[in-house]
Amino acid sequence: xxxxxxxxxxxxxxxxxxxxxxxxxxxxxxxxxxxxxxxxxxxxxxxxxxxxxxxxxxxxxxxxxxxxxxxxxxxxxxxxxxxxxxxxxxxxxxxxxxxxxxxxxxxxxxxxxxxxxxxxxxxxxxxxxxxxxxxxxxxxxxxxxxxxxxxxxxxxxxxxxxxxxxxxxxxxxxxxxxxxxxxxxxxxxxxxxxxxxxxxxxxxxxxxxxxxxxxxxxxxxxxxxxxxxxxxxxxxxxxxxxxxxxxxxxxxxxxxxxxxxxxxxxxxxxxxxxxxxxxxxxxxxxxxxxxxxxxxxxxxxxxxxxxxxxxxxxxxxxxxxxxxxxxxxxxxxxxxxxxxxxxxxxxxxxxxxxxxxxxxxxxxxxxxxxxxxxxxxxxxxxxxxxxxxxxxxxxxxxxxxxxxxxxxxxxxxxxxxxxxxxxxxxxxxxxxxxxxxxxxxxxxxxxxxxxxxxxxxxxxxxxxxxxxxxxxxxxxxxxxxxxxxxxxxxxxxxxxxxxxxxxxxxxxxxxxxxxxxxxxxxxxxxxxxxxxxxxxxxxxxxxxxxxxxxxxxxxxxxxxxxxxxxxxxxxxxxxxxxxxxxxxxxxxxxxxxxxxxxxxxxxxxxxxxxxxxxxxxxxxxxxxxxxxxxxxxxxxxxxxxxxxxxxxxxxxxxxxxxxxxxxxxxxxxxxx
RNA sequence: GCCGGCAUGGCGCAACUGGUAGCGCACCCGACUUGUAAUCGGGCGGUUAGGGGUUCAAGUCCCCUUGCCGGCUCCA
Numbered sequence: 001x002x003x004x005x006x007x008x009x010x011x012x013x014x015x016x017x018x019x020x021x022x023x024x025x026x027x028x029x030x031x032x033x034x035x036x037x038x039x040x041x042x043x044x045x046x047x048x049x050x051x052x053x054x055x056x057x058x059x060x061x062x063x064x065x066x067x068x069x070x071x072x073x074x075x076x077x078x079x080x081x082x083x084x085x086x087x088x089x090x091x092x093x094x095x096x097x098x099x100x101x102x103x104x105x106x107x108x109x110x111x112x113x114x115x116x117x118x119x120x121x122x123x124x125x126x127x128x129x130x131x132x133x134x135x136x137x138x139x140x141x142x143x144x145x146x147x148x149x150x151x152x153x154x155x156x157x158x159x160x161x162x163x164x165x166x167x168x169x170x171x172x173x174x175x176x177x178x179x180x181x182x183x184x185x186x187x188x189x190x191x192x193x194x195x196x197x198x199x200x201x202x203x204x205x206x207x208x209x210x211x212x213x214x215x216x217x218x219x220x221x222x223x224x225x226x227x228x229x230x231x232x233x234x235x236x237x238x239x240x241x242x243x244x245x246x247x248x249x250x251x252x253x254x255x256x257x258x259x260x261x262x263x264x265x266x267x268x269x270x271x272x273x274x275x276x277x278x279x280x281x282x283x284x285x286x287x288x289x290x291x292x293x294x295x296x297x298x299x300x301x302x303x304x305x306x307x308x309x310x311x312x313x314x315x316x317x318x319x320x321x322x323x324x325x326x327x328x329x330x331x332x333x334x335x336x337x338x339x340x341x342x343x344x345x346x347x348x349x350x351x352x353x354x355x356x357x358x359x360x361x362x363x364x365x366x367x368x369x370x371x372x373x374x375x376x377x378x379x380x381x382x383x384x385x386x387x388x389x390x391x392x393x394x395x396x397x398x399x400x401x402x403x404x405x406x407x408x409x410x411x412x413x414x415x416x417x418x419x420x421x422x423x424x425x426x427x428x429x430x431x432x433x434x435x436x437x438x439x440x441x442x443x444x445x446x447x448x449x450x451x452x453x454x455x456x457x458x459x460x461x462x463x464x465x466x467x468x469x470x471x472x473x474x475x476x477x478x479x480x481x482x483x484x485x486x487x488x489x490x491x492x493x494x495x496x497x498x499x500x501x502x503x504x505x506x507x508x509x510x511x512x513x514x515x516x517x518x519x520x521x522x523x524x525x526x527x528x529x530x531x532x533x534x535x536x537x538x539x540x541x542x543x544x545x546x547x548x549x550x551x552x553x554x555x556x557x558x559x560x561x562x563x564x565x566x567x568x569x570x571x572x573x574x575x576x577x578x579x580x581x582x583x584x585x586x587x588x589x590x591x592x593x594x595x596x597x598x599x600x601x602x603x604x605x606x607x608x609x610x611x612x613x614x615x616x617x618x619x620x621x622x623x624x625x626x627x628x629x630x631x632x633x634x635x636x637x638x639x640x641x642x643x644x645x646x647x648x649x650x651x652x653x654x655x656x657x658x659x660x661x662x663x664x665x666x667x668x669x670x671x672x
Numbered sequence: 673g674c675c676g677g678c679a680u681g682g683c684g685c686a687a688c689u690g691g692u693a694g695c696g697c698a699c700c701c702g703a704c705u706u707g708u709a710a711u712c713g714g715g716c717g718g719u720u721a722g723g724g725g726u727u728c729a730a731g732u733c734c735c736c737u738u739g740c741c742g743g744c745u746c747c748a
Contacts, residue, residue: 113676221743222675229745233675236743268683277721277739336747394748399673400739402746412748501748513748550748581707609702610710617709631707643708651707 008058027051037061039072039203048203064243074099076205077215077241078106083196084125095155095234103240113235114220123217130212134187136204146182156199214248215241263560264405282403282410289573296571310389315369321359327368328462332495338362338397366392370418371527379531385421385429392416412551419544426542430478437515437548448505450485454492461495463522471519472498496522506562518545566623568671577619578605581631588635599663625672
């Protein structure tokens with residue numbers, strides 16, 4: 001055995017080089033000159049810097065700021081927090097503590113939930129642990145040893161029992177126990193004593209000190225053990241951790257920006273919509289300003305659908321029970337539906353039922369109604385594809401804890417269409433539909449997206465496996481042909497068929513599920529839908545369900561947040577406000593306003609008693625795209641002065657030019 | 673549905689360990705007539721989400737209901 005090992009070293013920035021090291025050297029020794037290297041990738045596997053090297057190893061330094069490095073940092077931060085928790089609450093049992101986007105969490109079984117004061121105390125203690133500079137020391141153990149050491153940690157014991165399938169046991173459980181040998185990480189103080197230990201796959205930072213630059217506890221909340229509501233609830237502590245204080249600040253600023261954009265907040269500030277308690281949870285009313293935005297969205301959508309060959313239909317909000325028995329909704333979707341109202345029952349004075357009542361349900365989906373329209377007369381192959389479109393309002397009984405602003409409501413309007421076509425037409429029609437959907441989303445200003453393919457939930461589906469396979473394969477083919485990024489979503493399909501969904505990224509990088517396109521062989525079957533083919537035979541059509549906005553309410557929320565309330569002129573509730581320098585200039589602005597109004601522009605003139613700067617402030621805060629200011633100079637020149645939302649100006653624009661400019665921006669649907 | 677927190681005029685907030693509600697903005701009235709983010713003065717407005725209880729006394733403490741917020745589960 002040689003005293004020298006030959007390994008390949010690549011730094012975070014440096015190219016790969018071959019180096020000689022002493023036997024027994026560790027990965028960390030290769031990177032003593034790169035302080036931001038916190039773990040190493042050895043032959044493809046992430047390892048601690050204390051990992052001993054073997055001859056021929058390929059070792060790559062991993063920076064704390066890289067994706068892997070951040071995950072390690074956050075996971076180590078979770079350990080620090082868990083140590084702090086067990087210090088203050090010795091009876092706390094450990095759940096799991098994985099890194100997540102922007103941070104980490106750790107779950108604990110404790111006597112009572114954490115209070116905000118507890119979080120402050122825990123954060124202080126965590127800081128102290130960080131300052132102690134404890135090392136993370138890896139130690140391999142057998143299953144039996146682990147069981148003995150962790151006898152007091154029932155959840156860890158459960159994970160040990162599940163280790164071969166830990167990845168599926170619970171989201172995040174994979175960071176605790178890998179598929180191979182079990183390891184325990186000891187947190188060792190400078191004086192060599194062990195402060196704390198945890199069953200963990202690792203790897204970890206060399207020292208807790210590296211956690212201290214930018215970490216913070218955020219909140220606590222309950223979470224079900226292993227993600228199932230059948231299991232006990234643990235208390236989850238959320239935190240965030242970053243390599244530097246500046247990174248932490250930048251993160252906090254992003255959070256603050258998201259708060260400023262929150263559609264619930266903008267909905268109040270801009271007077272767009274509200275949720276009166278009197279109506280009930282998850283049921284919105286749109287105010288005039290919000291109504292304008294919504295109508296502009298809908299009108300444009302109508303025009304586009306008309307051009308694309310859709311026909312418009314209408315259907316009622318409630319229906320007798322039988323329709324949802326035929327569709328299968330009552331078998332598969334009853335939980336999501338409002339309870340039935342019973343009508344028309346006749347009962348004698350003595351309580352005996354003379355005539356049984358009828359159950360009526362609020363509709364959770366529009367498809368059964370469209371099927372009835374299809375089935376209202378004989379259909380020819382010449383009519384296909386038949387594209388039925390409706391702004392259909394549906395009601396879903398969402399659990400009380402999930403209702404959220406306009407994005408998760410109990411009453412919503414879908415821009416819903418059902419396309420009936422032949423099997424042969426199916427692929428072309430799907431391709432066409434996907435193209436239509438993406439084009440329209442871009443028109444609304446969302447042009448960064450990826451696709452998700454949701455496939456059969458083995459627990460919850462109707463129809464034959466063959467049909468599912470064919471439908472799934474077709475959708476996959478169409479999705480792939482689009483050239484967009486495609487992410488699988490196993491088990492995510494609705495009960496009647498697989499779907500492609502379009503996930504759009506907004507202005508600050510968040511993704512939202514927007515449009516869905518679902519292929520369905522089942523409902524046509526259940527409804528016995530048929531058309532007459534060219535050879536005179538009866539054939540079953542294929543059905544494509546698709547919604548573009550998802551729901552108008554949700555899309556409204558997404559657009560509001562995407563634009564931070566500063567809608568492009570074509571969507572803005574008020575497109576132009578005239579601001580006079582003094583009362584004398586009001587008539588001039590009113591003339592300009594009349595010309596704009598003639599061209600269909602939404603315009604107001606602010607003739608109030610406020611001073612001009614106050615008016616500018618008021619309407620800028622209302623995010624009106626064009627302020628037209630007029631004083632003596634403008635009146636004299638037959639002009640107006642533009643002021644935009646960012647404060648920039650364009651003075652002395654002749655009135656006709658100004659009108660044309662505004663009209664042009666609206667027609668071209670550009671942002672200003 | 674589950675866990676925790678919260679609920680004060682239209683909006684944003686204040687009121688010490690219980691001692692009978694204040695401020696800013698908005699709104700209304702008046703004065704001022706002004707060139708790019710808040711002119712000045714006056715006024716209206718709350719049985720402190722609703723209900724019950726403890727107490728000499730409840731916005732403050734307890735219980736129930738409703739709603740909201742943060743998560744979990746679920747989902748367009």
